[in-house]
Each structure stands twice: as structure tokens, then as C-alpha cells.
Amino acid sequence: MISTRELAKDFVVxxxxxxxxxxxxxxxxxxxxxxxxxxxxxxxxxxxxxxLTTLIAPTSGTAKVAGYDVSTNPGQVRRQIGxxxxxxxxxxxxxxxxxxxxxxxxxxxxxxxxxxxxxxLIESLELGDLARxxxxxxxxxxxRRLDVAMGLVHAPxxxxxxxxxxxxxxxxxxxxxxxxxxxxxQYSMTIVLTTHYLDEADSMAERVVVxxxxxxxxxxxxxxxKAKLAGDLLLLTVAPGNLAGTAELAGQLLGAREVVxxxxxxxxxxxxxxVALPELISAAQRTxxxxxxxQVIRPTLDDVFLNLTGRSLREADSTGKAxx
Amino acid sequence: xxxxTVPTEQIEATRTVQRNLFRDTVIVxxxxxxxxxxxxxxxIFGMIQPLVFLALFGPLLAGSLGxxxxxxxxxxxxxxxxxxxxxxxxxxTGSNLLMEFQTGAHERMLVTPLSRSSLLIGRALxxxxxxxxxxxxxxxxxxxxxxxxxxxxxxxxxxxxAVFGVGLGSFSYALAIVVRKQDWxxxxxxxxxxxxxxxxxxxxxxxxxGPEWMRIASKFxxxxxxxxxxxxxxxxxxxxxxxxxxWIAGLVTVALGLTVGIRTMLRSAD
Numbered sequence: 400m401i402s403t404r405e406l407a408k409d410f411v412v413x414x415x416x417x418x419x420x421x422x423x424x425x426x427x428x429x430x431x432x433x434x435x436x437x438x439x440x441x442x443x444x445x446x447x448x449x450x451l452t453t454l455i456a457p458t459s460g461t462a463k464v465a466g467y468d469v470s471t472n473p474g475q476v477r478r479q480i481g482x483x484x485x486x487x488x489x490x491x492x493x494x495x496x497x498x499x500x501x502x503x504x505x506x507x508x509x510x511x512x513x514x515x516x517x518x519x520l521i522e523s524l525e526l527g528d529l530a531r532x533x534x535x536x537x538x539x540x541x542x543r544r545l546d547v548a549m550g551l552v553h554a555p556x557x558x559x560x561x562x563x564x565x566x567x568x569x570x571x572x573x574x575x576x577x578x579x580x581x582x583x584x585q586y587s588m589t590i591v592l593t594t595h596y597l598d599e600a601d602s603m604a605e606r607v608v609v610x611x612x613x614x615x616x617x618x619x620x621x622x623x624x625k626a627k628l629a630g631d632l633l634l635l636t637v638a639p640g641n642l643a644g645t646a647e648l649a650g651q652l653l654g655a656r657e658v659v660x661x662x663x664x665x666x667x668x669x670x671x672x673x674v675a676l677p678e679l680i681s682a683a684q685r686t687x688x689x690x691x692x693x694q695v696i697r698p699t700l701d702d703v704f705l706n707l708t709g710r711s712l713r714e715a716d717s718t719g720k721a722x723x
Numbered sequence: 724x725x726x727x728t729v730p731t732e733q734i735e736a737t738r739t740v741q742r743n744l745f746r747d748t749v750i751v752x753x754x755x756x757x758x759x760x761x762x763x764x765x766x767i768f769g770m771i772q773p774l775v776f777l778a779l780f781g782p783l784l785a786g787s788l789g790x791x792x793x794x795x796x797x798x799x800x801x802x803x804x805x806x807x808x809x810x811x812x813x814x815x816t817g818s819n820l821l822m823e824f825q826t827g828a829h830e831r832m833l834v835t836p837l838s839r840s841s842l843l844i845g846r847a848l849x850x851x852x853x854x855x856x857x858x859x860x861x862x863x864x865x866x867x868x869x870x871x872x873x874x875x876x877x878x879x880x881x882x883x884x885a886v887f888g889v890g891l892g893s894f895s896y897a898l899a900i901v902v903r904k905q906d907w908x909x910x911x912x913x914x915x916x917x918x919x920x921x922x923x924x925x926x927x928x929x930x931x932x933g934p935e936w937m938r939i940a941s942k943f944x945x946x947x948x949x950x951x952x953x954x955x956x957x958x959x960x961x962x963x964x965x966x967x968x969x970w971i972a973g974l975v976t977v978a979l980g981l982t983v984g985i986r987t988m989l990r991s992a993d
């Protein structure tokens with residue numbers, strides 16, 4: 400569905416300063432995949448998406464989207480894809496139903512199918528009471544649902560979502576995702592989305608592409624990334640005086656690293672926590688160390704990011720510049 | 724849960740519709756017109772605006788220069804009002820766009836298969852639709868006051884205005900894109916250009932009595948040729964050389980406007 404080779408984008412800020420927003424991304428996306436592009440603000444996620452959707456021309460490299468080259472055949476690419484940008488696709492001075500209908504006509508639906516399609520989307524995205532309202536009168540969550548509906552009017556085989564749930568409260572986010580996943584099932588769409596919500600990438604995407612400083616630094620399922628790049632954290636609370644001994648035992652576990660003994664607690668990172676924990680407890684008991692409490696903490700994608708870059712995604716977020 | 728009943732194949736089939744500039748332009752224009760039509764209040768006010776100007780400025784003009792103007796003051800001033808309305812309407816095209824830039828609607832339309840020039844032409848022509856309504860109202864009101872209607876010339880005159888309007892609208896669109904990060908600049912630049920162009924075209928007051936430098940400057944103002952052509956057309960003369968110059972000015976404006984507008988738009992997503 401998507402195939403890019405060494406895709407890059409530079410923005411010339413001034414004569415002396417050029418920002419390398421994207422530095423050679425090569426990515427393959429198969430039909431039917433749901434891929435999340437994860438990274439801090441300014442990592443190049445949005446710029447990549449904007450190149451794939453023909454909004455901006457790559458500085459170098461190539462990208463084929465839905466069978467067509469974005470540089471030489473942008474018109475064909477545009478016909479094949481749906482796009483939900485960071486802003487509101489529906490004009491604020493327009494009415495909900497008018498915009499949906501108009502979007503259908505733009506993509507070549509005849510008047511009757513465009514009407515049918517808009518009514519169906521209005522119903523399935525629960526916009527029924529709002530169909531005749533002006534877009535500017537909608538709440539943030541309603542507007543976002545409308546944006547998604549706009550991207551779906553022509554039932555595209557490939558849908559791009561740029562930070563679809565940013566700014567929504569948890570309930571609205573969950574609701575939006577319900578809709579997106581249901582639509583995906585109905586149309587067997589390929590979906591590529593960007594997000595800086597770790598939990599969103601974790602729970603929704605089947606594949607996570609981690610981007611930082613304009614490069615892909617990891618690309619796998621969330622579970623595989625976590626197992627490979629972070630591992631589970633074991634926490635063992637032991638009686639005073641046994642800390643050093645327990646730490647030594649922890650260090651002997653399969654794949655053990657980052658052994659830390661502090662206060663009354665020993666922590667260690669291992670590849671497979673649920674298996675390693677009973678091992679560690681019984682080893683402690685064999686040496687006569689009473690274990691007061693034990694815990695396995697599964698890693699998050701933030702741990703993955705931390706391991707890959709040395710910084711937490713959340714910190715990178717707050718210090719990063721606005722997405723280009 | 725509702726199930727969608729439109730089969731996907733049907734959508735696939737309709738998607739291969741033949742695209743052309745005319746269809747795209749009509750789509751863009753109709754979309755732009757919808758909020759106007761939903762708001763009859765602003766529509767009515769917009770319609771009577773030229774009448775207000777005509778009623779307040781016309782008598783002053785008649786009082787001070789009435790006798791010296793060819794064919795009487797209304798024959799001279801009604802075409803001016805139509806050019807002025809075109810000028811104000813189309814040069815403000817970009818301000819609608821600025822709003823859509825900020826919300827993301829423009830970006831959404833750039834990702835659709837709509838042709839780039841239709842986004843410019845459709846928006847500018849949208850400003851021309853109320854103008855045709857205004858023209859009809861102005862003419863209907865002025866005929867009892869001695870305005871002489873020559874239908875053929877008037878129709879050609881409105882067509883010429885539309886061509887000019889698309890050109891001006893495209894420049895306005897380009898301006899909006901260039902200043903999109905400091906949107907207040909839009910009106911500053913628009914007015915800086917608008918008033919000199921307007922005054923140096925002899926639209927409101929004849930330049931014949933003005934200083935030499937103003938008359939020379941007006942020769943470099945495409946709007947002067949448009950105003951002359953409109954007056955000639957509304958007087959019923961379709962074959963005069965003034966009309967030819969008007970068309971040349973109009974076509975040059977539209978060619979330049981579209982070139983600049985599309986170039987700016989292609990870089991607008993950066």
C-alpha cells in the first residue's frame with residue numbers, strides 16, 4: 400500500500416539554517432495494516448504524512464502510495480486516499496451535512512450516492528442531531544468525528560489520520576476509536592496514523608513505527624518492541640540487610656540488566672517478567688531471605704523510547720519544537 | 724449499530740468520473756456560496772450596498788461635474804460602481820481562505836482530487852454571483868433615473884468583469900497564503916493596493932482634470948482600461964478599441980493572477 404525509499408524533507412528556514420525534518424525514511428506498509436507512527440513533537444511524523452498525502456513535495460527519495468508515485472502522479476494518489484489532518488477538514492462556516500455531501504461530490508460520487516453516503520456516516524458517527532448545524536457550533540469531540548466522517552465519505556482503501564485524538568478527553572478518544580475501528584472493519588481499510596499518545600499507539604495499532612529526529616528508530620508490534628527494547632521490571636521488597644544478596648541473585652536471572660538496590664527494594668529488568676519473578680522469589684527463599692512483596696511492571700512504549708533514545712517521550716515532548 | 728448499505732463497488736465505480744476544470748470550479752463555487760445562501764440577512768445587505776454608495780456619492784458627482792461627463796452622470800457612474808463592487812468583493816476572497824487555512828479545511832481540499840486552479844477560480848467566481856444580482860438591482864433602480872440600458876453591452880461587460888474578478892481573486896488568494904502566519908497583514912496589504920488602484924483608474928472621479936503625473940500613472944493601471952471598457956460597453960458600444968484594451972487588461976490580469984496564485988498554493992503546505 401505504501402512504499403517509501405529514503406524519503407527526506409528539508410525546510411529552508413533562512414540562508415544559514417536548514418531544518419532536516421525527515422532524514423531518509425524507508426517504510427513498507429501492506430494492505431490492511433494499522434500502523435501508528437509514534438514520536439515526540441517535531442520528530443517528523445506530520446511531515447512524513449504530508450509527503451505521503453501529496454501536500455508537500457519530498458526533497459529527496461521516493462514514495463509510492465496506493466500504487467502511484469507521490470511526486471510524479473499526485474492526482475492519482477489523491478483519488479485513492481482519505482486524509483484526516485490535524486485541523487478540522489470541515490469549514491467552520493459550513494453546515495455538517497453540506498460538507499459531507501460536498502466531499503462526496505468532490506470525489507466523484509453522483510448526487511444520489513453522495514446524499515446516501517453522508518446520511519449513513521452521519522448516523523454511524525452519531526452526528527444525526529447536528530446534520531443541519533454549522534460546524535463552528537460543534538464541540539471538539541463532535542467536530543473530530545465529523546473530520547473522520549469527511550475522510551471516509553469516498554470509502555478510501557487507505558486512510559491517513561494525523562493525531563486524530565489530540566485534544567479530546569479520554570471518553571471522546573475512546574468513542575472516536577470505536578468508530579474508526581468499526582469503519583476499518585467494514586471497509587477493510589489500511590490505516591496509517593500519527594500520535595504522541597503512548598497508550599493509543601500501544602492499544603490500537605498492530606504495528607508501531609517509532610520516529611525521532613526525522614528517522615525511523617524502531618518498527619515492530621508494540622509487544623515485540625517492549626520485549627526486545629525494554630523488558631519487564633521486577634520489584635522485590637526484602638527485609639533489611641538482605642539487599643546486596645538479593646541484588647546478586649537478581650543479576651543471575653536470564654537476561655538481567657539494570658539491577659538497582661535501593662532502600663528495601665531491588666529492581667531488575669528482564670526479558671520475561673512473569674517467568675523470572677517466581678524464579679527470583681524461590682532463589683531468595685532458598686538463601687533464607689524473606690520476601691515481603693513482589694511485583695512485575697510491564698514496560699510501556701515510553702520505556703521503549705527511553706531505551707532507544709536515552710530520553711523519555713514525555714520529556715522530549717515538552718522540550719521539542721512544534722511539529723513542522 | 725447501523726450497517727452501511729452502499730456497496731463499496733458502487734463507490735469504486737463512481738470514483739472514476741471524468742474530472743475537468745469546469746466541474747471542479749462549480750463544486751468549489753457552490754460550496755463557497757452555501758454559507759452565503761444560508762444567511763439571507765448578510766445577502767440582502769450585500770445586495771443593497773452598491774445602492775447606498777450610488778445614492779450618496781452619485782448626487783455629489785452630479786453636482787460638481789454633472790455636465791462634463793459623457794452621457795450624463797449615471798451612464799458614467801453605474802459602470803464604476805460595478806467595477807468597484809467587483810474590486811472589493813474579489814480582492815477580499817483571500818480573507819475567507821485565511822479562515823479555512825487556520826481551521827484545516829483548505830488543507831483537506833488540497834488532498835482531494837480537485838484541480839488546483841479550480842480552488843482559485845471557484846472562490847473568485849463565488850464573489851461574482853452576488854455581483855450579477857447587484858448589477859441587476861442597480862440597473863433596475865437606475866433606469867427610471869435616466870440610465871440607458873444596452874443589454875448586449877451590459878452582458879459582455881459583466882463577462883469582462885468576471886474575467887477580471889478571477890484574476891484579482893487569485894492575487895488575493897496568493898496574498899492570503901503569503902501572510903497566513905500574520906493574518907492581520909492581509910487587510911493592510913489589500914487596502915494599500917486597493918485605494919491607489921481605485922483612484923488611479925478614474926473610477927470615482929475623472930482623471931482628465933487631475934495633474935499630469937496621475938494621468939501617466941493611470942496608463943500603467945490595468946483597472947483604468949477595465950473602467951474605460953465597462954463605460955463603453957454599458958453605453959452600448961461593443962466594438963470600440965477601448966473594449967479591446969479592456970479585454971487585454973482582463974486577460975493579462977487573469978493569466979498573471981492564476982500563475983502567481985497556483986505557484987503560491989503549491990508551496991502553501993510547507
